[in-house]
Structure formats: structure tokens, C-alpha cells
Amino acid sequence: MAYFKNLILLDDEDIDNTMHMYWANRFNLAENIITFTNPEKAINYIQENGFGTTRDLMIVDIHLPLMSGLEFLETIFTSFGPLGEQASIYVLTSSLSQRDLQRADKLPLDGYLIKPLMEKDIRKIIGTTGSGS
Numbered sequence: 001m002a003y004f005k006n007l008i009l010l011d012d013e014d015i016d017n018t019m020h021m022y023w024a025n026r027f028n029l030a031e032n033i034i035t036f037t038n039p040e041k042a043i044n045y046i047q048e049n050g051f052g053t054t055r056d057l058m059i060v061d062i063h064l065p066l067m068s069g070l071e072f073l074e075t076i077f078t079s080f081g082p083l084g085e086q087a088s089i090y091v092l093t094s095s096l097s098q099r100d101l102q103r104a105d106k107l108p109l110d111g112y113l114i115k116p117l118m119e120k121d122i123r124k125i126i127g128t129t130g131s132g133s
Contacts, residue, residue, distance in 0.1 A: 001028075002028050002029065002031045003028070004029060004030040004055050004056055004088070005030065005056055006023075006033065006054065006056045006057070006059070007030035007033045007034070007057070007058070008036065008042060008045070008058040008060075010039060010042050010058070010060045010061075011036075011037065011060075011061040012037050012038075012061065012064045012065055016115070019116055019117065020035075020059065020116070020117040021033055023117055023118065023119060029126070030057060034059050035090070035116070037068075039066065039075075042064070042072065043079070045132065046080065047122065048059075049088055052086055054064045054086060055086045055124070055133055056088070057087075057088045057090075057125065058087065058090070059089075059092055059100045059117065060090070061092045061093070061112065061115065062091050069092075070100065070103050071093070077107065079096065088125070088128070089107075089108070090109065090110055090125065091104055091109060091111075091112050092112075093113075093114065093115060094115040110128060111128075112114075
């Protein structure tokens with residue numbers, strides 16, 4: 001049984017989304033994996049389908065074109081409020097900029113992951129969720 005019902009991966013690089021899907025599938029992280037390279041399309045998906053009413057996970061790259069991952073999350077929280085008690089949200093970054101971390105600390109996130117997503121990161125996420133649903 002999967003740990004999460006839905007996993008949203010938001011990264012502007014298809015190759016990164018593919019690698020992250022590999023790890024998610026290897027560990028049966030989610031029943032449904034939805035990938036986006038465009039934050040606006042992810043916002044539309046969340047608006048139409050909701051997020052966090054079932055045990056859901058979102059992993060968002062901080063550095064995106066058009067709208068940063070942090071701007072995306074701020075938009076989500078401003079537009080939709082809390083995403084549900086069962087939502088887990090992680091930001092993914094290639095560097096731990098103090099400015100980004102300070103801004104991210106103001107958001108209700110479950111943690112930070114260093115890009116690329118690897119086995120240890122999946123184990124960290126699983127470790128915070130318990131033993132699957």
C-alpha cells in the first residue's frame with residue numbers, strides 16, 4: 001500500500017521529474033503521481049482537484065521560471081488557505097540559500113530536500129509519515 005494517495009511533483013526540468021518519479025515508484029510513495037513543469041498548470045490542477053483532503057504529498061523545486069517555487073507556494077496558501085491536515089509539502093533546491101530558507105520558514109512546510117531527490121530523501125519522507133495508509 002502506498003504512503004500517500006497523491007504526489008504532485010513540480011520541477012521545470014522533465015528529466016528531474018522523471019528521476020523523482022523513479023524514486024517515488026521504487027518506494028511506492030504514492031498511488032497517483034502528477035508532474036508539472038509549469039506552476040500555473042499546477043495551481044489550476046489544485047484548484048480543480050483539491051489537495052490535502054486525502055494523504056497527499058507535494059514536492060516543489062524552489063527555482064522555477066516565471067514564478068519561483070516559493071511564489072507558487074505563497075500563491076497556493078493565499079488562494080486556497082490551509083491545504084488540509086493530511087498534506088505534506090517539501091521544497092526541493094540545488095542550494096540552501098539563507099534568503100530562500102528564511103522565506104520558506106514562513107510557510108507551513110514539512111522540510112527541505114537537496115536536488116536531486118534521492119533514496120535518502122524518500123526514506124526521510126516515509127519516516128515522517130508512519131507506516132503507510
